[in-house]
Amino acid sequence: MFTTIMVWAGSWIAMKALVSYIGPFQMTAARYLIGAVLLFGLLIILRRPLAMTPWKLTLLTGLTQTAGFQALVQLALVQGGVGKVSVLAYTMPFWVILFAWALLGDRPTARHGVGFVLAAAGLVCFLEPWQGLGDWFPAVCAVAGGLFWGLGTVLSKRMFDLHAPDLMTFTTWQMLLGALMTLPAAILVPHDPIVWGWQLTVGLAYSCLVATVMGWLLWLSVVRRVPASIAGLSSLGVPIVATLFAWWMLGERPTFVEVLGMALIMVGLWVVSRRPRARPQENLVQPSQHQEHS
Template sequence: MNEGKASAGAMTALGATVVIWAFSWIVMKLVLRYAGPFDFSAMRYAMGAAMLFVVLIVMRRPLAPTPLAGTIVTGLAQTAAFQGLGQFALTAGGTGRVVLLAYAMPFWAVLLAWAILGERPVARHWIGLALAAVGLTCVIAPWHGLGNPVSTLFALVGGMCWALGTVTSKQMFQRHAPDPLTFTAWQMAFGAAGLGIVAFLVPQRPIEWSAEFIAGLAYSVVLATSLAWTLWLLVVRKLPTAVASVSSLAVPVLSVLMAWAVLHEAPKANEWLGMAFIVAGLVAVSGVTARTPPR
C-alpha cells in the first residue's frame, strides 16, 4: 500500500511538473523581449536557490551541502547548461521547435542510465522510445532542413546536458540519499553560479524592468524553478529513469499547443502527426509505473 501511494504521489508530482514547465517555455520566449538569455537565466536560478534556502531554514531542514562532486555536476548540467543553452536557442528559434529538440533528453537519459546506473530498459521502454523518436522526427522534419543551425545545436546539446543531470541526480539519491529540497537548493546554487559567470562574460542587451518582465521572472523563479525542480527530483528519486524521462515528453506537446494559443505559432500537419506518436509513446510506458523499483 505504501509503495502504491509513493508511486501515485510521484505521478502526481510529474503531472504538475509537466504543466508548469510547458508554460515556462512560453514565458522564457516572452521575457527575451526585455532581457538577454543568460542574464535572465542567471537571475532566475540565483533567486530560485535563495528562495529554497529560505524555505529550508523555515522548515528546519538540513542546510549542509550535499556531496559536492555529484551536486556540482548536476547543477552545471541540468541547471546551467540545459537552461542556459535552451534560453539562448530561443533567441533564434521558434518555441515549439526548440522545446521539442531539447526534449530529445529521454533518449540520452535512458542510454546514460543504462551505462551509469545499470538500469536496463525493458520492452515497454524501447517501444515508448521508438514511438517518441518517430514523433520527434516528424515534428523536426529534418528533410526540410534543421532551421537555424545554432538554435538547433544548442537545443540538442542542452537536452543532452539535462539527461546527464537526471542520471547524476538518480545516482546521488541511490548512493547518498540526500534531502531532496537541500539537494535541489545546492545544485541550483552551483548552476546559478555557472550561469552568472557566462552572463558576465557574454555581452547582452540591457534589462528592461517592465511589469511583463517582472511577472515572467516571478513565474520562472517561484513555479518553474523552485517548485518544479523540487518536484522533478522527487520524481527522479521515486520512478525509474526511463519512465520519468519519457513521460516528460508531455512537456513539449503541451508547449507546442500553448505556443499556438499564446504566440500564434500554429503547428503544421507533420507536427500534429509527431505529437500523436509522442502521446502513443507515453501510453506505451505508462504500464511500468505501478511499482517503484527497489532502491
C-alpha cells in the same frame, strides 16, 4: 503530476516571452540565483539541513540539469518556437535510457529501440532536411538541452540511491552551483541591454517562484521515488500543453509536418517511459523485488 505539467508548460511561455527583454544566459543565471536564495530561506524557516550535499554529484547535477539544460533551451527559444523547442528538449527520457545504461547498468530493451526509432523519425520531421536545414540551430540547442537534462536526471538518481540527501537541500545546492557556473557566460557573452519593466518582473517572478522552486522540487521528488528509466513519464504532457499554450497565447500554429514530428516523438516517449507489466509467475516468486522497484 497534473500540477507539474501545468507549472512547467506555463514556464515555457514565460521563457519565450522574456527573450525580448533579457539575454538567455542572464535569464538562466537570474532565475536560478533567485530560486536558490528563496530555497535557502525555506530551508532556514523549515529548519532543514543547510550543509552541502556530497559536492561532486551536486556540482555535476548543477552543471548539467541546471546550467546546461536551462541555458541551452533558453538559447533555443531566441530563434525557435515554444512547441518545437519544448518537444525536442523533452527527448530527455531517451538520453536517460542511454546514460542509465552507461552509469547505472540499466540495459535498454527492444522496446527502447522502437522508441528511439520513432523519436528519430519525429526529429527528422522537425529538422525538415528537405528544406535545407535552415532552422537547425534552435533544434540542435533544444536536443542538447534534453541531453544535459537526461544526464542530470541520472546523476540525481545516483545521488538519491547512494546518499539519500534531503530533497530540498540537494535541490537548493545544485541550483546555486548551476547558477554560479552560468554567471561567466551571463557577464562575458555579448547581449542586448536588459529591458526592465513589469513584463520582465512578472516573468521572472513566475519563473523563479513557480517554475523553479515549486517545479524542481516536484520533479526531483519524482526522480527520487522511481527508476531513472521511467522518471520522464510524469513530464510527458508538458510539451503538448506548452504547444497548445503557445498556439493560444503566442499565435505559434504548428505546421502539419511539425505535428507529425511531435506525434512520433510523443509516441516514442510513451513507448520508452511506460513501465512493463510484470509476469504473473514473477509476482508469485519474487514479490519483494517488485516492491523494491515500485
